[in-house]
Amino acid sequence: MMTRHGLWALTALIIAGALASGTGVTAAPTETVFRVWMVGDARSLDPAVAADFPSGSSAFLMHLRLVASDATGKIHPMGARSWTVTGGGLVYTFDLDPRAKFHSGKPVTAADWKWTLDRVAQPETGSGAAQSLLGGIIGFGAVRGGATRSLAGVRVVNPTTLQIALDPDGRGGFLNRIGSYQLGVLNREEVEAGGRDWADKGVAGAGPFKLARWERNVKFVFAANKDYFLGAPKVDTLELVIAPSAVTRLNLYDAGQLDLTDVPLADFRRVSGDSQYGNQLKIFPRAQSLFLGLNGPVYEPFRDIRVRRAFAQAVDRERIARTVFLGFYAPAYGIAPPQIAGADKNLKVLPYNPDAAKKLLAESGWAGRMPPLEMAINPAAPDYQMVAEAVAAMWKETLGIDVRLQRQEFAAYRAALNRRNVFPSFMQGWTATLLDFSIYLDQLLDSRSGLNFANYKNADVDKLIDQANSARSESEREGFYRQAEQIAMNDAALVPVVFTRWAVLVKPYVRGFEGSPLSLGWTDLNGIEVRR
């Protein structure tokens, strides 16, 4: 039996041990490891169903796409080394790179691509992005409706040639869409042999990184695919450290347990003024716009275009960008951010004009008899709340309207937003998953879209979007989109407020990091070097 003295001695020993052994963090390994933040655990490693940031990022790293786009949206070869477009712009023939191999060593063939695309289209796969990514391919409707399991428009010509035929009405932005991380090629054998939880095993990929370990809710450890045919990554190991709390992530960075992390908006001012970070703080644009939705079917006054315009003209976006976001965010002059190829930098959004706003409201006959107005706020990020508070104050100041801000939990907010008949007005953001106009125009402003949360309806806009989707050239397509966006802005369909930016901290020993404006997935991390 241990004596009392013995117990004290043991306690002292334990404390001394704790103090002597330092942080408990393993010493710098000899292999190069790059440690990056991740906001949560991935829901699935099946790229087809990736709809959250962690799943999207993992898919981006592990899987090979037909084509890829850089941070400016420029398309370049990846799984396909080149492609030709025939049939009046409707038939794409991809010459596949014969060097491409799955992580298992099996060569990637046209049959694998066809199987992957068919699988994403099949409704039981549960891919929400299928419609927007593959909707333009001939035969998509038949697969979606369950009549067949094979996309008629996707044809294997030979093992290294894949042909995709498009519906004339849905050809727009095809290369951008087909390069999405959700369409990463999968090794059919591994998927079918892996059972229902095949994706959890991190198999079936052909991308630059392979999953080495997935410690649930702790981290992902990816090993560089040394045989990656486009050049092996320069780090041996990539760790995505899962830390849902932004404060914890910053602490981990400060303590040297992360090499790259995001800077929460609340800490931006402190971090940017703190000399210890020197030039570790990097800022780059993010293809995200924050906007207000004015929902006519739910709130009667918003059915009158004059009321919507009055509300739009009472928003001083320059002041919000300058004073609320201290110049970190830029005023938004359109719904599509400037990183979208062809986005109209000279778009004429309804300008801030309090006198015009008051006049419009008076003309509408609603002045002084507006029913109480509620604005729902997306609770996902603090900046939504900041915009909503500023806008509510401006509406009160200019139009004399009392707005009750309604902040609720994300799941409840999202379900109500999807129903589209709950919120009279809402504060929402939209981040590009592809640098393509369709993400904003087709999804948010087309009256036939399930994501048109404000129930905006204008036949001219729908028609222009159709024309854009059937345009024969990208420049022609962009022209249609720009016209559609201008009409929607004149109608105050949505009221854009600010375009956001990313702020990250990168350790000085990390080279080659370039930010991506996309919401899901990183810029290629193949070029990252860690020289401690």
Next chain:
Amino acid sequence: MASRFAASLARYALYRIGLTLPLLLGAALLIFFAGRLAPGDPVAIRLGDHYDEKAALAIKKQLGLDQPIWAQFVRYITGAVRGDFGESFISPGRRISGIVRQTLPLSLRLTVLAVGSAAVLGLTLGIIGSISVRSAWDRALQVLVVVALSVPNFVVAALLVLVFALWLRTLPVAGISGWQSYVLPVVVLAIAPTAYITRISRTSMLQVMAEDYVRTARSKGLARPRIIFRHVLRNAALPIVTTVGLAFGYTLTGSFIVEVIFNIPGMARVGVEGILQRDYTVIQAVVLIYTSLFIFVNLVVDLSYALFNPRIRY
């Protein structure tokens, strides 16, 4: 005599276990409907910004969410009885049993360490307070107890991280990577229960010390430690044991915050994420398991009374 006692104890234990069954069924019912009645659904979360009616319907069908609510409840209960909570609604293909296996041991380890250290430290401080009543030590202890009970654990956590992880760099900021990473979360979880056990131990000890038999023991010339540990502590044990049992419940609920702050991949964090994402099957499993644990600890506490007080019979 001993066998009769054992038999009555076993009978009582069986009776109490029998009582827990309707309790668990009621809890299961409540957990199921509370989850379903809350606005929001897992399909909307799963599809996120790619929400599409057709895809949503297909997923609902796969998850069985298109079936009547009573059919879903029956499926849940029949599964739960067999210990099968099905699959996560948010992470396709992920079995709940796997999640529990991965996360429960860690959460239990944290809880047991926190309750164990709180019990040892709280009892020690309580004894010190009771034998040095109204001294400077005792008064300082009283102040500390009030402070420890008043400061919320997320504030304590932030302060400890600042001092030990960022300034002194002696302990890790977050995560579980070695025994050092247990120190801060266990301390944060243990602070309030320690204070509570200290207070109850001190009060209970003081009450017993005023009893006649203690005076008799003292007048017989028994050594002080013998009086304290033999006579006083044993008779003061009942409220202390009860408090330790309650501390277990407090620590279980506290872990919902502490696991998030310290980025610990335990079951409470999975539960929090499950709630935020409306992952019904995860919520049902986590809450039911924690409810069962709490009921079990209370049962153990009840049964332990007889060990401390032979007059208690079941």
